[in-house]
Amino acid sequence: MKLSLGPSGRLELSIGEDIWIEDIGVRLFQDGEWLSDASGVISGKDWEQVSESAAGREFIRLRREYSYAGTPWLEMVLHAYSDLILITVVAHRDITGISRGDSFTSPGVLLPHFRFAPDLGFFLTTFGLGGEDDGYPGGYWPTAKLGRGMRELPDEAFAPLVVYDDENAVAIAPGNLFLTSPLVKTPDGVGRGLHGAVERIPAGTRLETLIAWGNDITAALMRLGTHFLSRSGKKRPIPGSHPALSKLGWWNAYGGYYTEPIRRLDEKGLTEVLNGLKKLRIPLGYIGLDLWYPYAQIGQALEYVPDPKKYPRGIGEIAASAGLSTVLHLSALSQENAYGTDGSDPGFYRKVAASLVRERAIVAWHDWLRTQQHLTRRLRAEPTAAEAWFDGMAEAFAADGLDVLLCMQTMGMNLAATQHPNVIAGRVHTDYLFSQPEALDEAERRGHPELKDGFIPPHELHRQNLFMGLVLYSLGMAPFHDLFLTRKHPGLGGDHPEEEAILRALSCGPVGIGDGPGMTDPGLVQRLLLPDGTIARPDHPPFPLWSTVNDDVVAFLTEHRAGEAVWGYLILLNTTAEEARFSLAPPLPGEHLIWDGLQGEVVPELRGTIPPGRIAYFVLVPQEEGIAPLGSQGMFVPGGVVKEAVWNRGWHLRLASPAERLMVVSAGPIGARTDRGRELVVEKGEAGVWAVSTQEDRDVHIYRR
Numbered sequence: 001m002k003l004s005l006g007p008s009g010r011l012e013l014s015i016g017e018d019i020w021i022e023d024i025g026v027r028l029f030q031d032g033e034w035l036s037d038a039s040g041v042i043s044g045k046d047w048e049q050v051s052e053s054a055a056g057r058e059f060i061r062l063r064r065e066y067s068y069a070g071t072p073w074l075e076m077v078l079h080a081y082s083d084l085i086l087i088t089v090v091a092h093r094d095i096t097g098i099s100r101g102d103s104f105t106s107p108g109v110l111l112p113h114f115r116f117a118p119d120l121g122f123f124l125t126t127f128g129l130g131g132e133d134d135g136y137p138g139g140y141w142p143t144a145k146l147g148r149g150m151r152e153l154p155d156e157a158f159a160p161l162v163v164y165d166d167e168n169a170v171a172i173a174p175g176n177l178f179l180t181s182p183l184v185k186t187p188d189g190v191g192r193g194l195h196g197a198v199e200r201i202p203a204g205t206r207l208e209t210l211i212a213w214g215n216d217i218t219a220a221l222m223r224l225g226t227h228f229l230s231r232s233g234k235k236r237p238i239p240g241s242h243p244a245l246s247k248l249g250w251w252n253a254y255g256g257y258y259t260e261p262i263r264r265l266d267e268k269g270l271t272e273v274l275n276g277l278k279k280l281r282i283p284l285g286y287i288g289l290d291l292w293y294p295y296a297q298i299g300q301a302l303e304y305v306p307d308p309k310k311y312p313r314g315i316g317e318i319a320a321s322a323g324l325s326t327v328l329h330l331s332a333l334s335q336e337n338a339y340g341t342d343g344s345d346p347g348f349y350r351k352v353a354a355s356l357v358r359e360r361a362i363v364a365w366h367d368w369l370r371t372q373q374h375l376t377r378r379l380r381a382e383p384t385a386a387e388a389w390f391d392g393m394a395e396a397f398a399a400d401g402l403d404v405l406l407c408m409q410t411m412g413m414n415l416a417a418t419q420h421p422n423v424i425a426g427r428v429h430t431d432y433l434f435s436q437p438e439a440l441d442e443a444e445r446r447g448h449p450e451l452k453d454g455f456i457p458p459h460e461l462h463r464q465n466l467f468m469g470l471v472l473y474s475l476g477m478a479p480f481h482d483l484f485l486t487r488k489h490p491g492l493g494g495d496h497p498e499e500e501a502i503l504r505a506l507s508c509g510p511v512g513i514g515d516g517p518g519m520t521d522p523g524l525v526q527r528l529l530l531p532d533g534t535i536a537r538p539d540h541p542p543f544p545l546w547s548t549v550n551d552d553v554v555a556f557l558t559e560h561r562a563g564e565a566v567w568g569y570l571i572l573l574n575t576t577a578e579e580a581r582f583s584l585a586p587p588l589p590g591e592h593l594i595w596d597g598l599q600g601e602v603v604p605e606l607r608g609t610i611p612p613g614r615i616a617y618f619v620l621v622p623q624e625e626g627i628a629p630l631g632s633q634g635m636f637v638p639g640g641v642v643k644e645a646v647w648n649r650g651w652h653l654r655l656a657s658p659a660e661r662l663m664v665v666s667a668g669p670i671g672a673r674t675d676r677g678r679e680l681v682v683e684k685g686e687a688g689v690w691a692v693s694t695q696e697d698r699d700v701h702i703y704r705r
Contacts, residue, residue: 103131107193127157128410138374144467157182171220175208179386197381225474228418239537247285255432256514276518283533296334303338331368346392367407394420428468436493459613483514536640567639568620593628650703675699
């Protein structure tokens with residue numbers, strides 16, 4: 001990326017010979033009209049430019065002062081590296097009278113404002129909140145959108161924005177005051193704003209905007225996120241880094257057997273569920289409990305203590321008797337809450353954290369976050385108060401050793417989470433319930449017809465979960481696809497549980513089941529878990545193959561690296577209501593065998609058809625001289641058991657945990673021995689699939705006989 005001054009003296013950003021972003025300037029709303037440097041009403045001095053270096057990297061520093069009516073108002077400073085640009089606008093004096101209405105879509109400052117080239121495509125995520133007239137619960141789930149040119153930008157606020165072509169991409173996002181800082185479409189461009197309820201910018205206020213380059217959308221988002229994460233020292237989650245990410249959980253939430261408007265959970269029901277799971281020998285790690293506290297209405301808590309009508313003995317005693325931890329739900333606060341707060345003061349979270357610890361919580365599952373901002377004007381009108389609320393919430397839980405799962409959050413909150421290492425995960429889109437017509441019909445019969453308004457076709461929910469999973473992961477969180485049912489539940493749904501399980505295993509986020517008592521399918525659960533009870537995972541969530549995103553069948557790829565070898569996991573999603581054909585080349589370099597993960601067989605190529613709204617799933621297995629170590633038998637992520645793989649006249653494998661049966665595909669006979677030279681039993685199956693009985697051995701050598 002390169003910055004230069006255009007013919008009008010305004011900044012332009014170029015990649016190669018092409019101008020990508022131009023007319024970078026300032027706009028402010030005053031006395032009912034917009035003022036800008038483009039019109040000359042706001043006057044700008046000449047740009048100051050110097051070359052500097054820091055931490056071994058060279059950059060250009062540009063600075064310009066702006067005045068209004070002869071009075072210094074603002075300055076804009078840019079630190080421009082080859083792959084990253086930080087724009088900082090600083091107020092030199094108090095600026096008042098900028099409010100344009102209580103909405104994220106009507107900011108009174110655009111600092112900066114810019115245009116991008118009309119032939120560029122865009123990928124963005126909508127912000128999650130609109131205006132005060134949104135109605136309860138306020139806002140919407142942030143949604144991934146694609147388009148081309150500024151005319152196709154959505155009316156909703158958004159962040160981040162990525163503009164791209166076939167060879168490059170640039171990601172743009174607010175760099176501070178995240179909760180009240182959207183990007184918005186204007187009649188002639190894009191602006192970085194502050195919420196429209198903000199009436200005053202005090203002198204010294206800094207508004208930051210970050211621009212990050214990558215060779216595609218994924219790379220640009222990752223570089224953007226890496227910069228934010230570097231400020232706090234936070235790292236992206238890795239498989240096995242937290243019990244909520246490595247162990248199976250049972251959840252009661254919207255879409256599970258115990259969905260509050262359909263069937264309330266209480267101590268009796270929870271005990272039945274846990275006893276049923278124990279009888280089926282399901283290796284559970286924790287329980288995720290929704291609405292375990294008294295509330296005025298769903299989404300507005302009175303106090304975060306166990307509801308005595310549901311759990312007279314509390315939650316902790318039940319969990320302790322089962323040897324489990326808990327993930328406990330929080331919502332927005334009722335005005336009649338026991339803490340005597342309007343919700344904008346984060347001090348009450350210290351009491352909440354103590355209560356959660358008493359109930360054996362390891363994670364605070366903070367839901368209804370956007371509703372809290374929607375109900376609390378101060379969290380919209382005062383940017384520093386909004387940041388202090390979110391920061392105080394995360395820090396209060398961290399002080400008691402609790403991690404945080406965000407839910408119903410805005411993109412501002414997702415960006416703010418980059419500064420908090422204990423915010424480990426976030427829900428990516430709406431509840432599983434809203435993709436299950438049977439459950440919505442049941443809710444209507446029980447007096448909740450309004451829930452049907454939230455229906456989303458399953459394929460669109462999967463599409464959003466996968467796109468938003470990339471965005472959350474780039475910002476340092478594991479994406480949570482919500483619970484699912486492991487088998488069909490009459491009156492609730494639960495079709496295609498294998499597909500739901502695969503998507504959650506590949507997500508690298510929490511995997512939660514919501515089955516009724518004794519209704520869990522142990523065979524399906526077994527295909528998720530390694531012998532030690534941990535979930536078999538790839539290295540990161542699936543990323544889109546961007547060449548397919550405008551096709552009927554959209555492809556998403558993740559991988560698992562084990563030394564020199566790479567296993568690929570490919571999801572193909574039919575986004576239409578018709579059967580769709582697909583055909584593509586293997587998306588990984590090197591030689592790979594193709595294994596159909598749903599049909600359980602070797603296939604010669606990535607070609608076929610997918611039923612309406614469904615997925616196809618393939619494992620790309622590393623192959624040398626016709627030998628391909630598939631991994632654990634029957635697993636959804638079979639290569640997850642392999643910790644290291646090296647080819648040297650055969651495959652030398654180190655396993656993360658013993659696999660009772662290690663599956664290897666080979667047209668000819670193979671042998672297997674341990675690193676101590678002991679021969680292992682090898683059984684020949686169908687179609688060139690061999691089973692190696694590794695027993696307790698973790699170091700295995702597979703060779704050609």
